Amino acid sequence: MIPGTFDYHRPKSVSEAVALLADLGEDARPLAGGHSLIPMMKLRLAVPRALVDLAAIADLRGVRRAGTDIVIGATTTIAELIASAELAVALPIIRETALVIADPQVRARGTIGGNVANGDPGNDLPALMQCLGASYQIAGHAGTREIAARAFYQGAYFTALAPGEVLTGIRIAPPPAGHGWAYEKLKRKVGDYATAAAALVLTMRGGQVASAAIGLTNVGDTPLFAEDAARILTGSALDKATVDRAVAAAEAITSPASDGRGPAEYRTKMAGVMLRRALVRAAARATH
């Protein structure tokens, strides 16, 4: 539980951070809240030669409007997401999800950028970002680019982030006012990753589902965007037969690991149960 030797850098700007990462090469890792990376280092599962701490870069922190979109800085903490009045109104599902991430101590230091960029399928925010259709803003030595959350995740701890790149912000177009939402998470205890979780945003029109988006947490190597399940629900009145078909479609794309949270079969079924429960709550919240 003691990390190996590493150098520590604390740049003041994104450009400085990017330059440092380019100089230091692949053995350097950006550090945000440290709640994924530092435990891995203590177990010596990660042995970076250098850490580039993003904490002193003021530009990376906070929630702001960019036109109709909301941009959340990468080093905004989970606790700050919970406290944000802007998010509470425009994207209440972020608050609901943030409240079931780990525990208050972790939420006080853990950041949204670290949570989504690390590629840990256990993290809650990646599936939510897929559900919300978020884009990740990325800075690298060659400049900046933006990539959809739905295209970002490639495997456990493997993402579209290239070595030397830093995720700087997350841009989200909020769903229309009156949308329904729910994040349903089954976990063993406070602080645990999900056994299975479902993020759901939907809009209703005339008693029917006008649109739906579903993300699933920790039931595959990556967060899962349940496109087929959402398509099945769209246009329906959430009758039992349709919900059953949507749940089956969502379950079909899962491939969870068997671990202390349960065997794969159980976790797949729990993804279905979480989706079913999310549907009930989200539909009740949708005002159209």
Added chain:
Amino acid sequence: MNEMTPPTAAERTDKLQGMGCRRKRVEDVRFTQGRGNYVDDLKLPGMLYGDFVRSSYGHARIKSIDTSKAKAVPGVVAVLTAADLAPLKLHWMPTLAGDVQMVLADGKVLFQNQEIAFVVANDRYVAADAAELVEVEYEELPPLVDPFKAMAPDAPVLREDLAGKTSGAHGPRKHHNHIFEWTVGDREATDLAFRDAEVTIKEMLSYQRVHPSPLETCQCVASFDKIKGELTLWGTFQAPHVVRTVAAILSGIPEHKIHVIAPDIGGGFGNKVGVYPGYVCSVVASIVTGKPVKWVEDRIENLSATAFARDYHMTTEIAATKDGKVTGLRVHVLADHGAFDACADPSKWPAGFFNIVTGSYDFPTAHCSVDGVYTNKAPGGVAYRCSFRVTEAAYCIERGMDILAQKLGMDPAELRLKNFVRREQFPYQSALGWEYDSGDYHTALRQGMEKVGYTALRAEQKAKQEAFRRGETREIMGVGVCFFTEIVGAGPSKNCDILGIAMFDSCEIRIHPTGAAIARMGTKSQGQGHETTYAQIIASEIGIPADDIMVEEGNTDTAPYGLGTYGSRSTPVAGAAIATAARKIKAKAQMIAAYLLEVHHDDVEFDIDRFRVKGLPEKFKTMKEISWAAYNAVPPGLEPGLEAVSYYDPPNMTYPFGAYICVMDIDVDTGVCKVRRFYALDDCGTRINPMIIEGQVHGGLTEAFAIAMGQEIAYDEIGNVKGASLMDFFLPTAVETPKWETDFTVTPSPHHPIGAKGVGESPNVGGVPAFSNAVNDAFAFLGNTHIQMPHDAWRVWQAGQKLGV
């Protein structure tokens, strides 16, 4: 109030804060301010730090160990392997269970994370870096993980050191992986009872491998003074005197030149009774380097290498009449001890006090046998908040009684009431050899049933079952009843010893001239609150305020020899020593008082905080006055001073008991179990500090909840330990922990000087079956007979799926 009004008897009693008082814990003044003094707080000049290289494999031959790269790291002082310890004959050490255990891997490794080399450096981080550089070449051997396969003819040979040994410390060995067979009871009579039984049940009840997981891990600092030839060893020791004796035997250093000090301890729960390789290596490293050496286990090391508990697989049979009178009990246990038998039981008891397995019931006959086996897992198993396998025994009989009730179509509480040992049968001779000192089981269970509204709960459960069958709800409800009898206070010298040392305990009390006092014991608190409760006993016995008494434990130079704190033995044994020492002081105080009052000592009597002349209550001498006089005005012929020592050899164990009832709601779609209500009635005899008792019950129930509902140290099929971190090993937080309702009856122990029985472990003993019975009871109406622990969500869900929900 007139200042001259003398205090009333009640006011004088209150001032003492003696027995029965909810006195606030005096140790919490420092603990709550971060001013405790733990082993890791100790920093000595020139201190070095040790770290282990541990095995990657569950079973492998070690072909080579190359320490050269590690030794080359600046700051590394030494790297010890078995080859370095062998000339000192310290590469192996005896266990408390009569086995031997490798200190550092000698030729092979037998469990994952076994200690292979000990790196000593001038910095903790350097030690960890250097440990990474020790190169171990392994040759994998077939692993043995499943205890049920341990005695197969073709099972791999684990313990090559035992080759050809057909008997061990506890008799004949049947197989190369067999440790012992222990049997007790009347086999023929029991077989006969089963042959003639109208109803029988049989079920294999597994109690999974768990870990005590105290907040503070195991740690020590060893400091050897070459000039004086003295060793000082600070450590997390539940039994410091035993450690001193073992250290003397192992090291050859004379016992008077070994100073063992247990400072504040952050929880023990049986994890800190035994001797671990870290202690031995630290001592050797200090002798070799001439510097103090600190070793502090990390959490993964704690969970995966030191002292697991349970791993008992109990095939349980009960015979009964059709109307529910039990006629016989037959139990066979397969006990998985891991790679070395490192139980911390009294030496003659390889399966602890498992023969308390007849529980609270009047079984005319019983028989039990236990086979201990080796596997490629961490060694143990210790008594985790348990008086030596009584937790396992209570689980066995309490699940068994529920299964029998189900087969008979009887209510489980009714079956228990029908079979209880009756009040008038005490002292009661159990079929498996114990003499239960006292009890009133019917009163306790009936009180519990009334308090929880048992009849109404059963009616609600029935209605819910019907609603479930009609498809109106996906929630089912279970009511778990447990009535446990504990056996604590080890123990009488006639049957209890550790490495030949009788399991007495001790107390020394010195009253100072001003009437303040210091008391020292052979026990060692790890959070139990001894500094508070022991002073309360003395306060009531001698009549000086508890606030004027300092209680000190843990330093073998100053404390009288004692066997330490585990098995709920502190109050039953040391508590009795305290009372007897106090009574010696009181007897002398009576002589002094009589002398001062100029009457015969038969003419004075004790009155709360003083001795008074019989019939003349205004003529008295307070204990404060007597204390002063003890140092300057003793009666002719009497020595000055006011102090006493007592070594107490208990005549019998004590037998606390309790009635626990758990109400559980289960979501069958997720398997999530929610404890709606938990009622715990404890009878621990005389209650010294009700607040501390409630705290003990809360803590023990929380552990029981964790064990029943999620804890497991699991291994995969090739011997990798799974879940040895707090991410996976279930330690409930305040959020998961249910609300506890406590209650009590008082049946004093007839043989204990103050009637106290001990309570620390009862809630762990009784809690686990109550939770498990609640889960099993919830599914019983669907045809379930037994679901194995732990009852975490996925297993409960799977059980439901099997039953077709």
